[in-house]
Amino acid sequence: MGRNIVQKIFSSHLVSGKLKVGEEIAISVDQTLTQDATGTMAYLQFEAMGIPRVKTKLSVSYVDHNTLQTGFENFDDHLFLQSFAKKYGIYFSKPGNGICHQVHLERFSVPGETLLGSDSHTPTCGGLGMMAIGVGGLDVAIAMAGGPFYVTVPKVVLVKLSGALKPWVTAKDVILELLMRLTVKGGVGKIFEYGGEGIKTLTVTERATITNMGAELGALTSIFPSDAQTKKYLKMQGRENVWKPLKTDPSAKYDEVVEIDLSTVEPMIARPHSPDNVCKVSEVKGIKVHQVCIGSCTNSSYHDLMVVAAMLKGRKVHPDVSLTISPGSKQVLEMVTKNGALEDMIAAGARIIEVACGPCIGMGQAPPSGGVSVRAFNRNFEGRSGTADAQVYLSSPETAVATAIKGVITDPREFGEPIVIKELKKFVIDDSMIIPPSEKPEDVTILRGPNIKPLPKKEPMPDVLKGEVLLKVGDNITTDHIMPAGTKILPLRSNIPAISEFVFEKVDKEFVKRAKEKGGGFLIGGVNYGQGSSREHAALAPMYLGVKSVIAKSFARIHRANLVNFGILPLTFENENDYNLLDQGDTIEMPDIRNRLKSGGKITIKNIAKSKEIKVTHTLTSREVDILCVGGLLNYQAKSSK
Ligand code: MIC
Numbered sequence: 001m002g003r004n005i006v007q008k009i010f011s012s013h014l015v016s017g018k019l020k021v022g023e024e025i026a027i028s029v030d031q032t033l034t035q036d037a038t039g040t041m042a043y044l045q046f047e048a049m050g051i052p053r054v055k056t057k058l059s060v061s062y063v064d065h066n067t068l069q070t071g072f073e074n075f076d077d078h079l080f081l082q083s084f085a086k087k088y089g090i091y092f093s094k095p096g097n098g099i100c101h102q103v104h105l106e107r108f109s110v111p112g113e114t115l116l117g118s119d120s121h122t123p124t125c126g127g128l129g130m131m132a133i134g135v136g137g138l139d140v141a142i143a144m145a146g147g148p149f150y151v152t153v154p155k156v157v158l159v160k161l162s163g164a165l166k167p168w169v170t171a172k173d174v175i176l177e178l179l180m181r182l183t184v185k186g187g188v189g190k191i192f193e194y195g196g197e198g199i200k201t202l203t204v205t206e207r208a209t210i211t212n213m214g215a216e217l218g219a220l221t222s223i224f225p226s227d228a229q230t231k232k233y234l235k236m237q238g239r240e241n242v243w244k245p246l247k248t249d250p251s252a253k254y255d256e257v258v259e260i261d262l263s264t265v266e267p268m269i270a271r272p273h274s275p276d277n278v279c280k281v282s283e284v285k286g287i288k289v290h291q292v293c294i295g296s297c298t299n300s301s302y303h304d305l306m307v308v309a310a311m312l313k314g315r316k317v318h319p320d321v322s323l324t325i326s327p328g329s330k331q332v333l334e335m336v337t338k339n340g341a342l343e344d345m346i347a348a349g350a351r352i353i354e355v356a357c358g359p360c361i362g363m364g365q366a367p368p369s370g371g372v373s374v375r376a377f378n379r380n381f382e383g384r385s386g387t388a389d390a391q392v393y394l395s396s397p398e399t400a401v402a403t404a405i406k407g408v409i410t411d412p413r414e415f416g417e418p419i420v421i422k423e424l425k426k427f428v429i430d431d432s433m434i435i436p437p438s439e440k441p442e443d444v445t446i447l448r449g450p451n452i453k454p455l456p457k458k459e460p461m462p463d464v465l466k467g468e469v470l471l472k473v474g475d476n477i478t479t480d481h482i483m484p485a486g487t488k489i490l491p492l493r494s495n496i497p498a499i500s501e502f503v504f505e506k507v508d509k510e511f512v513k514r515a516k517e518k519g520g521g522f523l524i525g526g527v528n529y530g531q532g533s534s535r536e537h538a539a540l541a542p543m544y545l546g547v548k549s550v551i552a553k554s555f556a557r558i559h560r561a562n563l564v565n566f567g568i569l570p571l572t573f574e575n576e577n578d579y580n581l582l583d584q585g586d587t588i589e590m591p592d593i594r595n596r597l598k599s600g601g602k603i604t605i606k607n608i609a610k611s612k613e614i615k616v617t618h619t620l621t622s623r624e625v626d627i628l629c630v631g632g633l634l635n636y637q638a639k640s641s642k
C-alpha cells in the first residue's frame with residue numbers, strides 16, 4: 001500500500017512501536033533546537049544526565065526571546081547558553097542572528113529529517129519537508145542525550161490545495177482560513193500534510209508561514225512535500241546538497257481530507273483574543289488602530305519584508321499609528337539593508353526593532369491601555385502583548401501595512417495593483433553569528449550567573465493524592481495564563497523558585513499565596529487546557545508550588561506531556577458535566593492512585609466537601625504511568641540508566 005509523507009518519515013525513524021493511529025511509537029531525532037527562554041532548563045536537564053557530548057546529528061541553541069537586557073539575568077543566561085553549547089557539541093546562534101525558526105529554516109533544515117524543538121512553532125521547518133515537532137525542554141534534553149521521542153501516532157489530515165492565491169491574498173490568510181474552519185483544538189492528535197496541485201504555487205517561505213501557525217490548530221505538526229520549490233529555496237541558501245525529493249504515493253491513504261481552493265481565499269484576520277476568532281478583513285475594516293507590528297516567526301521572511309517595504313515606499317505611516325518591524329533574521333535584515341528596502345521603511349516612519357521575537361512575546365512594544373494592535377504574528381491571547389486590556393488582531397503583513405498607512409483596519413486589496421517582488425537568485429549567506437562547538441570541550445568552563453538556580457526535585461507519587469482545589473478555570477486556558485511571559489517574568493526562566501511567584505498571575509492574584517498556604521493541591525480545567533506555548537515552566541512552576549494533578553475536560557498535547565514529565569497527573573472527566581461538581585476550595589481525594597493507574601483500574605475522585613464521587617479517566621501509556629509514579633521523567637531516566 002502506498003504511504004503518505006508522514007508515514008514515510010515515521011517509518012524511516014521508527015525505534016519502537018507500531019505505526020497505527022493511537023499507538024505509542026518512539027522515533028529517532030536527527031536535529032534539535034532550543035531558544036533561550038526554554039533552553040536554560042533544557043540544558044540544565046541535559047547536564048543532570050551526565051552525558052559529555054550531544055548525540056544528535058545537529059543541535060542548535062538560539063537566543064531570540066530574552067533579548068531585552070533590563071538587568072543582568074538575560075545576558076547571564078546568554079553566556080550560560082553559549083558556554084554550554086561550546087562544551088557539549090551544540091551550535092550557538094547569537095542574539096541578533098534571528099528567530100530560531102526563521103534561522104533554522106534558512107540554514108539547517110533538511111527534508112525528510114526529524115527535528116525536535118523546545119518551542120511550539122518548531123513545525124515551521126515542516127514547510128521544507130521536515131518532520132519538525134515542538135516539545136518541552138526535557139524532551140529535547142533526552143533527544144540530545146540520544147534518546148528517542150515518544151509520541152502517540154496521530155491521524156494524518158490531507159490538506160488538499162487547488163488553484164492559486166489571488167492578488168493581495170497570502171499564505172497567512174490560508175492558515176487563518178483553516179483556523180476559522182477547524183478552531184484552536186481542531187488539530188489535536190493530528191498532523192496536517194499539505195498536497196494537491198495548489199502547493200506548487202507556494203514558495204518555501206509561504207509554506208513555512210502555514211506550518212508555523214499550524215501550531216495554533218493544536219496539531220502535532222504540519223508538513224509539505226519536498227519538491228522543486230524546496231530545491232529552489234535550498235539552492236538560494238547555498239544548501240542544495242541537502243535536498244531530496246519527498247512526496248506522497250498516489251495510493252496513499254489519509255484519515256481525513258480538507259480541501260481549500262486557494263483562489264477563493266480572501267484576506268482574513270483573527271480578532272481578539274484567540275487565533276481562531278477569524279473573519280474576513282472586510283468585516284472589521286474601519287476599526288481605529290494604535291499600533292501595527294510586523295515580524296515574528298510567522299511573517300518576517302525576506303519576501304514578507306520586501307512586500308512591506310514596497311507598500312510603504314513613498315507613503316507615510318498614519319500619524320496616529322506606531323508601526324514596528326522586526327526582521328526574522330540577520331540574513332533578512334542584511335538583504336533589505338543592502339537593496340534599499342530598509343530605507344523605504346524608515347522613510348515611511350516605521351520603527352525598526354531588533355531581529356528577535358520582541359513584541360510577539362511581550363518583550364517590549366506593549367500597546368496603550370485598551371489599545372488596538374494589528375500584528376502579523378501568530379498569537380493574540382489576552383494580555384500576551386503586555387497590556388491586559390489591549391485588543392490584538394492577527395493578519396498578513398499586507399493587511400497590517402495597509403492598516404498602518406490608513407490608521408484603520410484596511411483590506412489590502414484597496415491598494416490596487418499587486419506587488420511583485422523580483423525573484424532572488426541567492427540569499428546573502430554569512431553564518432558568522434553561528435558559533436560552532438569547541439574542539440576541546442575539556443577547556444570550556446560553563447558560565448553560570450546567580451539567577452541560574454538548580455532544578456527543583458520531585459518526590460515519587462504517594463498512594464493517596466489529597467488536597468484542595470486551588471483554582472478552577474474555563475476552556476482554552478493557555479500557557480500564557482498559567483505562566484505568563486513578558487519583560488518582567490521572562491528573565492526568571494532559569495530560576496523556578498522566583499518564576500513560580502507569577503503562576504496564574506493574570507487569572508487570580510491570590511493563587512500563589514493560596515497554593516503555598518494549602519501546601520499544594522489540584523487544578524480544574526475546561527477544554528484544551530494548556531494550549532499555546534511549549535514552555536515547561538507552566539508545569540514546572542505549578543509542580544514547585546505543590547500542584548499534584550490537573551483534572552480537565554481535555555488537554556493540549558505539549559502541555560499534557562510537560563505535566564507528565566514533571567510528575568503532575570493529567571486526568572480528564574469521564575463525563576464532561578462532572579466539571580460542575582468541583583469548585584475552588586473543595587477538598588478532594590484520590591485513593592490508591594498509584595495502583596489504579598498501574599492496573600488500568602477505574603479512578604474515582606472523592607469530593608469530600610460535597611460528598612460526591614466523580615469518575616475520571618486518562619490517556620496515559622504504561623510508560624507515562626511509570627514516569628508519573630517515580631515523580632517525573634528526570635527521575636525515570638536516572639532510574640532506567642542505573
Ligand atoms: C511563544 O510563542 O509562546 C514562545 C515564547 O515562543 C513559546 C516558548 C516559550 O514560552 O519560551 C512557545 O511557543 O513554545
Ligand code: SF4
Nearest residue numbers: 121296297357360361
Ligand atoms: Fe518567538 Fe513569537 Fe515565534 Fe514564539 S511565536 S518563537 S515568541 S516569534
